[in-house]
Amino acid sequence: MESSGQNPATVTAAVLVIGDEILSGRTQDQNSGYIARYLAQIGVDLREVRVVPDVEADIVAAVNALRARYAYVFTTGGIGPTHDDITADSISKAFELPCVEDPRAIAMLLERIPADKLNAARRRMARVPQGSELIDNPISKAPGFMIGNVVVMAGVPAIMEAMLDAVAPRLARGACVQVETLDAGAMAEGRYAEALEKIALAYAAVSIGSYPSFSATGPRNQIVLRSKDAALLARATAGVRDMLAELNAEGARL
Amino acid sequence: MESSGQNPATVTAAVLVIGDEILSGRTQDQNSGYIARYLAQIGVDLREVRVVPDVEADIVAAVNALRARYAYVFTTGGIGPTHDDITADSISKAFELPCVEDPRAIAMLLERIPADKLNAARRRMARVPQGSELIDNPISKAPGFMIGNVVVMAGVPAIMEAMLDAVAPRLARGACVQVETLDAGAMAEGRYAEALEKIALAYAAVSIGSYPSFSATGPRNQIVLRSKDAALLARATAGVRDMLAELNAEGARL
Numbered sequence: 001m002e003s004s005g006q007n008p009a010t011v012t013a014a015v016l017v018i019g020d021e022i023l024s025g026r027t028q029d030q031n032s033g034y035i036a037r038y039l040a041q042i043g044v045d046l047r048e049v050r051v052v053p054d055v056e057a058d059i060v061a062a063v064n065a066l067r068a069r070y071a072y073v074f075t076t077g078g079i080g081p082t083h084d085d086i087t088a089d090s091i092s093k094a095f096e097l098p099c100v101e102d103p104r105a106i107a108m109l110l111e112r113i114p115a116d117k118l119n120a121a122r123r124r125m126a127r128v129p130q131g132s133e134l135i136d137n138p139i140s141k142a143p144g145f146m147i148g149n150v151v152v153m154a155g156v157p158a159i160m161e162a163m164l165d166a167v168a169p170r171l172a173r174g175a176c177v178q179v180e181t182l183d184a185g186a187m188a189e190g191r192y193a194e195a196l197e198k199i200a201l202a203y204a205a206v207s208i209g210s211y212p213s214f215s216a217t218g219p220r221n222q223i224v225l226r227s228k229d230a231a232l233l234a235r236a237t238a239g240v241r242d243m244l245a246e247l248n249a250e251g252a253r254l
Numbered sequence: 255m256e257s258s259g260q261n262p263a264t265v266t267a268a269v270l271v272i273g274d275e276i277l278s279g280r281t282q283d284q285n286s287g288y289i290a291r292y293l294a295q296i297g298v299d300l301r302e303v304r305v306v307p308d309v310e311a312d313i314v315a316a317v318n319a320l321r322a323r324y325a326y327v328f329t330t331g332g333i334g335p336t337h338d339d340i341t342a343d344s345i346s347k348a349f350e351l352p353c354v355e356d357p358r359a360i361a362m363l364l365e366r367i368p369a370d371k372l373n374a375a376r377r378r379m380a381r382v383p384q385g386s387e388l389i390d391n392p393i394s395k396a397p398g399f400m401i402g403n404v405v406v407m408a409g410v411p412a413i414m415e416a417m418l419d420a421v422a423p424r425l426a427r428g429a430c431v432q433v434e435t436l437d438a439g440a441m442a443e444g445r446y447a448e449a450l451e452k453i454a455l456a457y458a459a460v461s462i463g464s465y466p467s468f469s470a471t472g473p474r475n476q477i478v479l480r481s482k483d484a485a486l487l488a489r490a491t492a493g494v495r496d497m498l499a500e501l502n503a504e505g506a507r508l
Contacts, residue, residue: 020463023300024431025291026478027465030282032305037279046277048312049305051286054463058302081444082464083451113444121447139468156466177278190335190367193375197337209274209308210336211281212410214393224280 010228011044011174014066017051018059018077018087019155031076031160038164043173044072054078059090067094067150072171074164077155079144081121087152088145092129095147100130105143108134112141136166146170175228180237184210184221184244187251195243196223203236205229264482265298265428268320271305272313272331272341273409285330285414292418297427298326308332313344321348321404326425328418331409333398335375341406342399346383349401354384359397362388366395390420400424429482434491438464438475438498441505449497450477457490459483 015035021027032049039046047070052058059078066073078087092099105126106118113122125142128134135144135151137159144153144163153163184192189210200208206227213220223240227233269289275281286303293300301324306312313332320327332341346353359380360372367376379396382388389398389405391413398407398417407417438446443464454462460481467474477494481487 017303020461020480021465021478022287023290023303024433024480025287025294025300026433028284028287033276033279033282036277040279046279047307049271049277049303051303053301080464080466081447083447083454084463117444119444119448121451122444124447156468158468179278179280190371190373190376193336193378194373197375200337207274207308209338210334211275212334214410214412224275226274226278 009043009174011072011172012047012070013039013044013072013074014048014050014070015046016059016062016066016073016075017049017155018054018075018090019051020053020084022051022077023053030157031155034157034161035074035076035164038168040177042168042171043176044171045174045177054084054086056086056090056093059087060094063091063094063150067148071149073150075150075152076160079125079142079152079154081124081142085124088124088127088129091147091150091152094150095129097129097131097147099127101126102128102132102134102145104134108137108141108143133170135163138162138166177226177228178230178233180225180233182223182225182237182240182244184223186218186220187244187247188219189221191251192223192243192247195247196240199236199239199243202239203227203232205232206236208236208240263297263428265326265426266301266324267293267298267326267328268302268304268324269300270313270316270320270327270329271303271409272308272329272344273305274307274338276305276331277307284411285409288411288415289328289330289418292422294431296422296425297430298425299428299431308338308340310340310344310347313341314348317345317348317404321402325403327404329404329406330414333379333396333406333408335378335396339378342378342381342383345401345404345406349383349404351383351385351401353381355380356382356386356388356399358388362391362395362397387424389417392416392420431480431482432484432487434479434487436477436479436491436494436498438477440472440474441498441501442473443475446477446497446501449501450494453490453493453497456493457481457486459486460490462490462494 015032022029128145129147132145132147153160209224269286276283382399383401386399386401407414463478
């Protein structure tokens, strides 16, 4: 097996989407795809996504399973002022910490909400697990928070995206995965599968995927190679390119 | 607490999306949203979604956790002819069954692939856990399969959608969740949160969610009520409608 001998740093993560509205099909989740692309660019490897309903026991179980396994867990949803916003309480329970009103969060809310309108429901948005760091929300002020390795963000995409920008500088980063995409055109996966497997076995540190799609003009396949090791990636990519050229030439000879 | 005394049948499900391409951000998963909407319409309650990479141990662990907990598990992805298509082997391992070539699946493949082109890679698409029922694929012929309560489908959306149509008649169905959506307009969530919570507590069999969004013209909130009990849903919806009218009138008096 080819190897460069390097062992690039790896920082792993999971996303936990909290929300009945995703599971009912009312809302198409766009946040996990956004977070996936964002983390790839800053050297954090997304390894798992879960979507759970607004049910405390389900959130607690998922948070505890994921935070034990990955370097970071990013949650979205459930931090507003209404009764179905139970994320802060659920994360507190997962960490066995009291859920407390944070005076810094109250100060943030007061930047947008007049003091006489800061009712009990709105004050709920200032409750966090004791000891949390806050995450700025430039759009509607109610902050996200980070406790241990769990980053808790809003579900509204524009706010989630701003919170991710705010928290990103605090995160540990690994080496970025580099990607090469080769177009196999209309060549069927079944024609190149055996040759591609040989290359995949020779380059275990390069993840190689074959992705079919079907359009009106027939199949169109792409081969995607991903690795943190640029030299290995370049050699594996050259191998796949040669393989495709050889199969195309063979097809032309038939 | 108001109740109609009925206890409508419940059939639960989870979706397991298998694929590095979703976690890397290359591909935006549309399948789980499609399945969510589809299942809601046929009386199956989607309770959880997980996305895992093309790693056998991760697939096995997720399948076993989900099939023990829910009535059905729907997987997407990883049933093509290339080396990264490891779903059939992984599901077999989860069920502790041999993964065998199914002669009925070979016959399906031969409808599209000439016999002299049915190489080892393409034959892989006919391998299923022993005892599986096949699921027709009208688009590219390679079938999905169902073993126990696990439904295994392709990742290409058009094929997955056709397989879901093919398998739907075999599924147990519960009562459908009925949905009412009320527009709270620009009224802030913090204004109605307390009154809404009282209604939610009075109607525990009605799931009530408040969903904010932000547009160029400011906030626009929706309140969504969901229940299998039409009579309770109607009463709770009337309660929320009255609450919004009262708060709007109060706002106008100020």
